[in-house]
Amino acid sequence: MLTTRQCIREMPEYASPSGDPSLPVRLDLNENTSGCSPRVLARLRNLDAKKIALYAPREPGEKLAADFLGLRPEETLLTNGADEGIDLLCRAYLDAEGEMAIVTPAFNMYEVFCQSTGATLVGVPAAAEFRFPVEGLLKAITPRTRLMIVTNPNNPTGVAADRNDILRVVEAAPDAAVLVDEAYFDFYGQTLIDQIGRIPNLFVARTFSKAYGLAGMRIGILAGAQEQISEIRRIPSPFNLNVFALECLSEALADRETVAAYVTQTRHGREWLRQELTALGVKCWPSETSFLLADFGGYCEALLAAMAREGIALRPRPDLPGCIRITIGTQQEMQRVITAVQQFMKTRTEARQAVP
Numbered sequence: 489m490l491t492t493r494q495c496i497r498e499m500p501e502y503a504s505p506s507g508d509p510s511l512p513v514r515l516d517l518n519e520n521t522s523g524c525s526p527r528v529l530a531r532l533r534n535l536d537a538k539k540i541a542l543y544a545p546r547e548p549g550e551k552l553a554a555d556f557l558g559l560r561p562e563e564t565l566l567t568n569g570a571d572e573g574i575d576l577l578c579r580a581y582l583d584a585e586g587e588m589a590i591v592t593p594a595f596n597m598y599e600v601f602c603q604s605t606g607a608t609l610v611g612v613p614a615a616a617e618f619r620f621p622v623e624g625l626l627k628a629i630t631p632r633t634r635l636m637i638v639t640n641p642n643n644p645t646g647v648a649a650d651r652n653d654i655l656r657v658v659e660a661a662p663d664a665a666v667l668v669d670e671a672y673f674d675f676y677g678q679t680l681i682d683q684i685g686r687i688p689n690l691f692v693a694r695t696f697s698k699a700y701g702l703a704g705m706r707i708g709i710l711a712g713a714q715e716q717i718s719e720i721r722r723i724p725s726p727f728n729l730n731v732f733a734l735e736c737l738s739e740a741l742a743d744r745e746t747v748a749a750y751v752t753q754t755r756h757g758r759e760w761l762r763q764e765l766t767a768l769g770v771k772c773w774p775s776e777t778s779f780l781l782a783d784f785g786g787y788c789e790a791l792l793a794a795m796a797r798e799g800i801a802l803r804p805r806p807d808l809p810g811c812i813r814i815t816i817g818t819q820q821e822m823q824r825v826i827t828a829v830q831q832f833m834k835t836r837t838e839a840r841q842a843v844p
């Protein structure tokens with residue numbers, strides 16, 4: 489009988505974390521609800537039938553991405569979203585004997601990719617207030633540790649780690665690949681990309697899915713030391729990126745205004761939402777990303793259902809009881825969220841008062 493590898497059989501079936509995709513206000517997947525650059529759209533509209541009929545080479549895009557990041561193309565691999573970069577690192581460094589250390593709570597796909605290699609996942613809980621658990625991570629390093637992922641700023645908490653703390657971890661595990669997942673870099677502004685090429689076991693992942701509004705196109709970057717990237721490059725298909733992503737990359741990178749305006753709008757909307765929720769007595773963690781983690785306590789489930797009735801999809805975090813992750817959308821969308829939360833709380837208070 490045909491059987492998959494044991495580690496695959498033991499994986500739980502993937503359950504999409506997103507809510508009802510038909511809801512009009514999608515604030516559950518940290519997508520950019522303002523859309524991509526008009527320059528990207530114009531380039532897409534100008535693609536001709538012949539171009540689409542050809543396999544698209546990755547190298548010109550890699551040169552562009554490397555120039556943009558101040559790296560050499562040999563240190564830069566374009567990936568099918570940051571997801572593929574993470575998967576490639578798992579496939580390159582992990583096997584059944586290996587361990588991969590992450591900080592929890594974490595981005596869900598780390599676990600999925602790790603499990604598919606048969607390696608052991610070691611979750612190090614975040615410190616108080618979801619701060620980066622530098623001491624815990626240092627203690628988690630063993631001779632079996634082959635890969636460590638630091639998400640900076642973190643998803644789903646939004647909390648950022650100090651650069652020197654991350655560097656301590658990278659230096660303490662010279663025999664492990666250490667990935668700094670900078671998916672939300674654009675909202676934060678601090679990076680370890682300047683250390684690529686200087687530290688042999690450091691990798692940085694970036695994505696165009698967030699600030700650039702290209703989640704549907706699937707494009708990301710994996711940066712690392714040339715010696716490592718040249719071997720990892722052997723794994724993916726030479727045509728892992730589609731022609732749309734590769735053709736639009738130059739426009740996406742060139743349109744700094746659209747990215748800057750979106751980042752400003754998002755930071756403003758995030759702080760506005762944080763103040764409004766705090767005023768309603770909801771605890772929120774300080775975020776350096778395009779989302780906010782909020783603790784609605786015992787009424788989390790009821791609130792999610794009420795929001796869905798208002799057409800708003802938010803992201804529950806079953807690993808953080810009572811917590812909901814809210815993607816920062818347009819000001820109008822944020823206003824809709826607050827109005828719906830206020831209405832929910834009012835109805836709840838009235839229902840309580842009505843009980844004799």
Ligand SMILES: Cc1ncc(COP(=O)(O)O)c(C=O)c1O
Nearest residue numbers: 569570571595643671695697708
């Ligand atoms: C921390 C983190 N890493 C990676 C990704 C995946 O990004 P991509 O869409 O480029 O695969 C996400 C997406 O939400 C993320 O939050």
